[in-house]
Amino acid sequence: DVKVTQSSRYLVKRTGEKVFLECVQDMDHENMFWYRQDPGLGLRLIYFSYDVKMKEKGDIPEGYSVSREKKERFSLILESASTNQTSMYLCASSLAGDNEQFFGPGTRLTVL
């Protein structure tokens, strides 16, 4: 059974803190993605990676960075969290050349 896991379901941080959101997939997928979802908006792509150590900016990369040191793990980093980064964060993965994406359960981040 395919699986994408995210390190936390709920997270509360303070403004200015450095935040790490971790995502791990066990399907040997090449592609991994980070999205955020806000009320009334679709999933918006923050960053994606199509190989180890490779990363590409998505549509809303400002305020975020990512790390992909191993194929199975894709980390989203908020260098200095701000209240407008309060959101639901979803990680997904897919095989190279196949855009059916498999999603994790999401992390609801609140920045106070």
Place this chain on the structure above:
Amino acid sequence: ILNVEQSPQSLHVQEGDSTNFTCSFPSSNFYALHWYRWETAKSPEALFVMTLNGDEKKKGRISATLNTKEGYSYLYIKGSQPEDSATYLCAPEEDSSYKLIFGSGTRLLVRP
């Protein structure tokens, strides 16, 4: 970037009702159209991937059609059940892209 619209934004129906909702997208550079179902507290799950104009896909009581020339897809649910309550997301895929562009979803609530 594709502009994806889903309507209605939310829908409340009675158990046993049939229902449908729409995803519209620009038809240029179209490659594929994905439908996902996202239940509360769970991960989004892929329902269908459609690529050809006139495609119809079916999974149990749920079916979808695709019109790539006019840029829309319909999702139908026959005889809605409470377990169908979820947000239904569509995501067109542009040619030569890793990325899916998600609509904001239709939130369906089926009352027993």
